[in-house]
Amino acid sequence: MTTGxxxxxxFGLLLTWGxxxxxxxxxxxxxxx
Amino acid sequence: MQxxxxxxxVGFILAAVGSAIGLGNIWRFPYMAYDNGGGAFLIPYFFAxxxxxxxxxxxxxxxxxxxxxxxxxxxxxxxxxxxxLGWWQVLISFIITVYYVVVVSWAIxxxxxxxxxxxxxxxxxxxxxxxxxxxGGPFEFGGLQPTILITTISAWIINFIVIYSGVxxxxxxxxxxxxxxxxxxLMIILLRGITLPGAAEGLNxxxxxxxxxxxxxxxxxxxxxxxxxxxxxxxxxxxxxxSYLPKKSDIVNNAFITGFxxxxxxxxxxxxxxxxxxxxxxxxxxxxxxxxxGVFLAFATIPEAINQLPAFxxxxxxxFFISLTFAGLSSFISLNEAAIAGITEKLYKPRKKVAAxxxxxxxxxxxxxxxxxxxxxxxxxxxFVNSFGVAMSGLVEVIxxxxxxxxxxxxxxxxxxxxxxxxxxxxxxIKIITPAALGITAIMNFANEFNKPYGGYDKTALILFGWCxxxxxxxxxxxxxxxxxxxxxxxxxxxNDDNGEEV
Numbered sequence: 001m002t003t004g005x006x007x008x009x010x011f012g013l014l015l016t017w018g019x020x021x022x023x024x025x026x027x028x029x030x031x032x033x
Numbered sequence: 034m035q036x037x038x039x040x041x042x043v044g045f046i047l048a049a050v051g052s053a054i055g056l057g058n059i060w061r062f063p064y065m066a067y068d069n070g071g072g073a074f075l076i077p078y079f080f081a082x083x084x085x086x087x088x089x090x091x092x093x094x095x096x097x098x099x100x101x102x103x104x105x106x107x108x109x110x111x112x113x114x115x116x117x118l119g120w121w122q123v124l125i126s127f128i129i130t131v132y133y134v135v136v137v138s139w140a141i142x143x144x145x146x147x148x149x150x151x152x153x154x155x156x157x158x159x160x161x162x163x164x165x166x167x168x169g170g171p172f173e174f175g176g177l178q179p180t181i182l183i184t185t186i187s188a189w190i191i192n193f194i195v196i197y198s199g200v201x202x203x204x205x206x207x208x209x210x211x212x213x214x215x216x217x218x219l220m221i222i223l224l225r226g227i228t229l230p231g232a233a234e235g236l237n238x239x240x241x242x243x244x245x246x247x248x249x250x251x252x253x254x255x256x257x258x259x260x261x262x263x264x265x266x267x268x269x270x271x272x273x274x275x276s277y278l279p280k281k282s283d284i285v286n287n288a289f290i291t292g293f294x295x296x297x298x299x300x301x302x303x304x305x306x307x308x309x310x311x312x313x314x315x316x317x318x319x320x321x322x323x324x325x326x327g328v329f330l331a332f333a334t335i336p337e338a339i340n341q342l343p344a345f346x347x348x349x350x351x352x353f354f355i356s357l358t359f360a361g362l363s364s365f366i367s368l369n370e371a372a373i374a375g376i377t378e379k380l381y382k383p384r385k386k387v388a389a390x391x392x393x394x395x396x397x398x399x400x401x402x403x404x405x406x407x408x409x410x411x412x413x414x415x416x417f418v419n420s421f422g423v424a425m426s427g428l429v430e431v432i433x434x435x436x437x438x439x440x441x442x443x444x445x446x447x448x449x450x451x452x453x454x455x456x457x458x459x460x461x462x463i464k465i466i467t468p469a470a471l472g473i474t475a476i477m478n479f480a481n482e483f484n485k486p487y488g489g490y491d492k493t494a495l496i497l498f499g500w501c502x503x504x505x506x507x508x509x510x511x512x513x514x515x516x517x518x519x520x521x522x523x524x525x526x527x528x529n530d531d532n533g534e535e536v
Binding site for chain 2: 001002004005006007008009011012013015016017019020023024026027030031032033
């Protein structure tokens with residue numbers, strides 16, 4: 001894979017699943033799921 | 034009648050995610066990204082998620098939660114003159130559900146076909162000829178296809194059992210199975226895909242960024258369209274689902290989690306699909322498969338790829354079509370729930386009774402899509418309902434609520450109960466960005482339609498299955514809204530009457 005493609009794939013995964021993970025962490029800390 | 038509640042916060046999130054994750058995440062997003070700048074598409078896509086997708090999710094979650102009703106009741110509580118908008122959205126869900134069920138039924142059939150690789154080497158011919166019995170045009174019905182008919186009825190029965198069992202015991206329980214299994218299966222397919230020879234080439238096609246495309250307005254319209262259609266917004270679903278949240282439930286964080294997981298699933302599906310397409314290209318000397326999106330990607334290109342796999346062909350086939358079935362079923366159930374909730378509240382009849390009659394009626398209507406011309410009719414209805422139904426009802430929703438309702442009332446409702454607060458960006462997103470994005474989308478859709486009628490179909494078919502349907506459901510929505518609510522006290526309360534437990 002090209003460097004550009006690898007970076008964009010990581011960018012996509014980080015932003016979505018990373019975003020979800022941060023929000024779930026906040027939820028767990030505040031009142032749980 | 035006592036209003037049901039979700040049993041847990043995770044149950045609500047999984048149901049909302051289950052509704053949002055549908056067939057489009059698997060067969061639409063990957064091609065949209067590939068066709069609109071590859072990795073660079075992710076930038077307008079995420080921008081659209083944060084400026085339109087999540088803000089509208091927050092809006093719909095807060096409306097349903099505050100007003101405690103399905104879309105028609107919620108709209109009527111916001112303003113009695115807006116009830117028709119709720120019915121319009123319910124009818125959009127109804128129209129989608131009667132053809133969506135048939136696609137789910139195809140996926141169910143293909144689980145069976147995978148066990149013997151029944152499609153052979155001519156996958157397109159098998160799909161359109163042997164399986165669908167596709168006729169020469171939309172008006173050559175060609176009779177009901179028994180194989181499709183049986184699985185369509187089965188899908189309706191599954192849906193009925195889930196909805197009949199209730200919000201907590203039915204919808205929540207089903208999604209607690211569907212979504213984790215779906216994600217695990219996708220991961221298995223993804224791992225198989227990226228370990229295939231040629232996968233890197235496919236991933237380059239999907240992610241290699243062409244940043245010059247970001248300057249192209251059409252790419253932004255495509256990004257907003259993808260976000261809008263994939264989050265189940267303006268379908269009456271999210272309003273209905275959030276109405277089952279107990280009093281002290283979070284709104285904002287739930288919207289963020291739903292939006293992020295939905296888009297994360299799309300990215301994973303893109304990796305799985307394009308690594309398999311890259312493998313196929315390697316097998317065919319660099320030639321790109323003809324069908325890269327939509328039903329033909331799922332039911333012709335993927336089976337062709339499965340044929341070429343070095344091992345575990347049948348297992349991967351079964352897993353892929355189970356994932357398609359689960360993604361479809363969870364969305365299908367949510368579409369029906371949106372309609373059943375609206376009807377139940379209007380008629381003030383027992384939910385189970387409404388579910389039974391609704392299922393019978395909708396199942397009969399859906400039979401037209403199991404005929405030999407089903408794919409043509411499905412294609413036309415789907416195009417018109419999405420382009421001129423969902424997009425337009427979303428536009429009307431954000432204009433009415435953003436500009437003709439004090440959205441501060443909703444903001445004051447969800448800010449204190451949410452895990453974190455939203456700033457002024459939410460107001461700007463609802464009042465300016467989403468109406469502008471949806472307005473441009475609507476203008477472009479109309480311009481495209483009048484410049485070049487859709488799909489090369491004849492005018493009569495487009496008028497009957499396209500324009501008549503989209504205009505008809507608006508008129509019907511207005512008509513239903515003129516009828517009285519059977520429960521005269523339904524507007525007496527605005528606040529939740531549950532036990533106030535946190536979920």
